[in-house]
Amino acid sequence: MGRKMATSELVALLSDREDQTPPGRIVRALSERGTLSASQIANVTGLAKSTVSTTLNALRKSGIVVEGGSLENGRSIGAGRPATALTLNPRAGTCIGIGIGLFHIQLIVADLAHTILSDQSRTLAADYTPEEALATIEALLVESYADPQLSRDAVLGVGVAIAGPVNPQDGRILRGGGLPTWAGLDIRQLVEPLFDCPIFADNESNCAAIAEMMWGSAQGHEDFVLFKLDLGVGGAIVSHGRVITGVAGAAGEFGHMSIDPEGDLCRCGNRGCLELTASFVRPLEMASRRFGYALQIADVIARAQGGDVGCRRLIEDTAEAAGRGLGIICATVNPGLIVIGGSMARAGDMLLGPLAASYEKHALVKSTDVPGVARTRIVAGTFARSDACLGAVGLVLRHHNRLG
Amino acid sequence: MGRKMATSELVALLSDREDQTPPGRIVRALSERGTLSASQIANVTGLAKSTVSTTLNALRKSGIVVEGGSLENGRSIGAGRPATALTLNPRAGTCIGIGIGLFHIQLIVADLAHTILSDQSRTLAADYTPEEALATIEALLVESYADPQLSRDAVLGVGVAIAGPVNPQDGRILRGGGLPTWAGLDIRQLVEPLFDCPIFADNESNCAAIAEMMWGSAQGHEDFVLFKLDLGVGGAIVSHGRVITGVAGAAGEFGHMSIDPEGDLCRCGNRGCLELTASFVRPLEMASRRFGYALQIADVIARAQGGDVGCRRLIEDTAEAAGRGLGIICATVNPGLIVIGGSMARAGDMLLGPLAASYEKHALVKSTDVPGVARTRIVAGTFARSDACLGAVGLVLRHHNRLG
Numbered sequence A, B: 001m002g003r004k005m006a007t008s009e010l011v012a013l014l015s016d017r018e019d020q021t022p023p024g025r026i027v028r029a030l031s032e033r034g035t036l037s038a039s040q041i042a043n044v045t046g047l048a049k050s051t052v053s054t055t056l057n058a059l060r061k062s063g064i065v066v067e068g069g070s071l072e073n074g075r076s077i078g079a080g081r082p083a084t085a086l087t088l089n090p091r092a093g094t095c096i097g098i099g100i101g102l103f104h105i106q107l108i109v110a111d112l113a114h115t116i117l118s119d120q121s122r123t124l125a126a127d128y129t130p131e132e133a134l135a136t137i138e139a140l141l142v143e144s145y146a147d148p149q150l151s152r153d154a155v156l157g158v159g160v161a162i163a164g165p166v167n168p169q170d171g172r173i174l175r176g177g178g179l180p181t182w183a184g185l186d187i188r189q190l191v192e193p194l195f196d197c198p199i200f201a202d203n204e205s206n207c208a209a210i211a212e213m214m215w216g217s218a219q220g221h222e223d224f225v226l227f228k229l230d231l232g233v234g235g236a237i238v239s240h241g242r243v244i245t246g247v248a249g250a251a252g253e254f255g256h257m258s259i260d261p262e263g264d265l266c267r268c269g270n271r272g273c274l275e276l277t278a279s280f281v282r283p284l285e286m287a288s289r290r291f292g293y294a295l296q297i298a299d300v301i302a303r304a305q306g307g308d309v310g311c312r313r314l315i316e317d318t319a320e321a322a323g324r325g326l327g328i329i330c331a332t333v334n335p336g337l338i339v340i341g342g343s344m345a346r347a348g349d350m351l352l353g354p355l356a357a358s359y360e361k362h363a364l365v366k367s368t369d370v371p372g373v374a375r376t377r378i379v380a381g382t383f384a385r386s387d388a389c390l391g392a393v394g395l396v397l398r399h400h401n402r403l404g
Helices: A003-014 A022-033 A038-045 A049-061 A130-144 A187-194 A204-215 A274-278 A281-291 A297-305 A309-330 A343-347 A349-362 A387-397 B003-014 B022-033 B038-045 B049-061 B130-144 B187-194 B204-215 B274-278 B281-291 B297-305 B309-332 B343-347 B349-362 B387-397
Strands: A065-067 A086-088 A094-100 A104-111 A116-123 A155-162 A199-203 A224-229 A233-239 A337-341 A377-380 B065-067 B086-088 B094-100 B104-111 B116-123 B155-162 B199-203 B224-229 B233-239 B337-341 B377-380
Touching (some): A038 A049, A094 A130, A104 A387, A116 A130, A130 A187, A155 A187, A204 A233, A204 A387, A224 A309, A224 A343, A233 A274, A281 A297, A281 A309, A297 A343, A297 A349, A309 A343, A309 A349, A337 A343, A337 A349, A343 A349, B003 B022, B022 B049, B116 B130, B155 B204, B155 B387, B204 B224, B204 B233, B204 B387, B224 B343, B233 B274, B281 B309, B297 B343, B297 B349, B337 B349
Parallel strands (some): A155 A199, A337 A377, B094 B155, B155 B199, B337 B377
Antiparallel strands (some): A065 A086, A094 A104, A104 A116, B065 B086, B224 B233
């Protein structure tokens, strides 16, 4: 059976209308997890093994599901015989993830078996316009699909990760985000001219959380918090495997918890936001004054690792402030796992040690209050710069936050 | 068919093992919603109409589902003929909700069609012991089941609402809650001697949220926040129709967001918690000093409504502090609906007006940033004193937080 037909059937099965039918549920499960055995599919979907078997036969016949990939827990229990690894047909089409950051745009093409086929990015000047963004995406697309094996006709969906909150109701960028001149912009309208397929979008921290859940530090976790420490402070709350977007897309905007109403004015318009004390903007200014040139976060981390006491102190103070913020998050969602994302995560234990101590001090639940399974673990994220763009691919694979 | 048999089949169908089968899904939907038509059942469960029809025939034959109750939107569209209202057989068994508050214990018996059959409560002295609680529950049970029509043999489940966070992993009461001498107590062990049926438990604010969602101000909403303003400050976050409990049961403990690490010591052991400024304990002390006797919250509200400027000011100041806390909640879960629970909700617009203004001031998303549908609405809860105990019945009907 030809690729075209498998693609159109797949698009139909991935749609929300089909998410209760057995083939829809199986395709959704494979899209989300990449590779599964038949018995894992039965577990994940809750379908009877006989239903899974019959439906898989039909899906394999029509070329939507194929053998391939490798299973993490691939052996049938007790049987000794390795289970067959199944994926969606990687040739049935591609997914595109686009990361729209403050200073760069990244574009990843992946197939439905979760293999990255292309990963390109371009650096842009601060405050670039939507028109420049569109031209850059177009150029990255041409580069990415230069391979004659790849066809732009078979794009199943496009995910967009934006540096700023996205209103899930209308796909517009909210005021108060990282791209201040883009407030009010309709993301679907922006990228629609380039694509004839479903478009998904969310803010970069929500996408980063999806990437960590699908392939990174939060694999196997359906309930966790991503906390991003960088020049900005943000994050995401994942509950039952879904990112909480909030009614206007502002959920997980931890940097804009207004803690001190008498504090400094924040770029969001409120006063005393967490970002003012927990972002690394002010520490970078201090370090730059001390060393006489403009340091980046990586420079401060490298100097701290090299033994510079002042740089180490700046990281520790950020950890203390972040721990206070996470204490507030304990009393709101009380996550079992907190994944630290953003450039600061690369500081490793130098950050995580004092951060965990500060969390223990400020959180409602102390580690001595509860048994180990009920304690909050704090770990570094797996992905650094690419987390948002990988998560944008994840938006498509998980059918999260479709626009229109 | 006898009641006994319907009961045991029902218990099996309500169990988590059956929640993917068509009869399990239909029974679960009726348990959660009370009364539905066949086509509403198809919508809610996502099952095909033919599957619903066949399964309903079998469930009606075995006496598990019966006609009865009234439908909110009961007419078939266009047909003119009223749709048949279906409920679980109210005679198949009863559910018990127990509210364990700071100074009283309440016990509600309801049938599976969501009809309250009995509602009893007793006042207790502060810091009563678990043994006194058990004796009180036993006495309330005897009173409630005095009616010969009701049988204690057919209790399908018991829900317990506790004044304090409950660890969902082991059913133990956390330190830092409202019943300080009860910390570490295992709720299942406490009530198990009285019942031979599944036991569910959660803290009183989480239960209140379930009550508001099933029958009150949050009906029709699957994503909202309950914010409780009383002598304590608490709350709950509902996402996709499920209360977020948190890994240790501390989710929604908004009163213990530690906002000012240099602030006063809170009863939870941290400093500068929201509860210190947003609870009505200090305002009551001030009012009592002024009027020369110990006022209750209702007295202050009555005096404010009668024109007393000082009492009105105390309510407004509490609203201002609560609005700050809700601003932080905007940047974490950004709810579309906030239901104000607790005794302070009875102050009505005198509280809600300044509270909404304070929220607008401190929240990341301003009402001018987004269209109406993406704004947060703040409303008073429907239930006052009984919300926790009603929600405990809801725990059973929704199979939420089963212990063991």
